[in-house]
Amino acid sequence: MLCSIIAVLILALKVSGLSNSIGSNGYTITADFDNIGGLKVRSPVTLAGVRIGQVSAIKLDSTQFKAIVTMQLDAKQQQLPADTSASIQTQGLLGANYISLKPGFDQSFLKNGSVIQDTHPALILEDLIGQLVFSLKNSGGKQ
Numbered sequence: 001m002l003c004s005i006i007a008v009l010i011l012a013l014k015v016s017g018l019s020n021s022i023g024s025n026g027y028t029i030t031a032d033f034d035n036i037g038g039l040k041v042r043s044p045v046t047l048a049g050v051r052i053g054q055v056s057a058i059k060l061d062s063t064q065f066k067a068i069v070t071m072q073l074d075a076k077q078q079q080l081p082a083d084t085s086a087s088i089q090t091q092g093l094l095g096a097n098y099i100s101l102k103p104g105f106d107q108s109f110l111k112n113g114s115v116i117q118d119t120h121p122a123l124i125l126e127d128l129i130g131q132l133v134f135s136l137k138n139s140g141g142k143q
Contacts, residue, residue: 037122087120
């Protein structure tokens with residue numbers, strides 16, 4: 001009975017994402033975003049749709065007013081070009097946000113402590129709907 005309780009606890013940790021699957025042998029990179037939407041700590045970091053890491057910290061730069069996102073990447077992903085870009089995507093229409101990395105063509109690679117320069121902020125659905133309503137309202141009166 002004790003073994004089954006331990007097995008259920010291990011399964012719960014794996015499913016909840018509270019266990020650190022990246023391990024201590026990974027490396028850390030950061031990126032600055034204008035808007036992170038609903039991105040959270042432990043959100044996935046993907047490359048070509050495959051999870052290669054997770055968001056480990058989010059803080060605000062009080063001088064540039066940008067969100068600084070720290071990502072912990074798997075040590076197996078040491079060959080990411082230095083000009084890799086990062087964008088915040090949404091899983092489905094109303095799903096959770098995650099970071100998608102797109103490799104560039106540079107000959108040098110990202111290493112521990114590197115900063116991704118090319119970032120694309122999250123698209124906020126409410127902003128898009130507001131812009132659509134505003135443009136429909138303005139175009140309807142000009143006939």
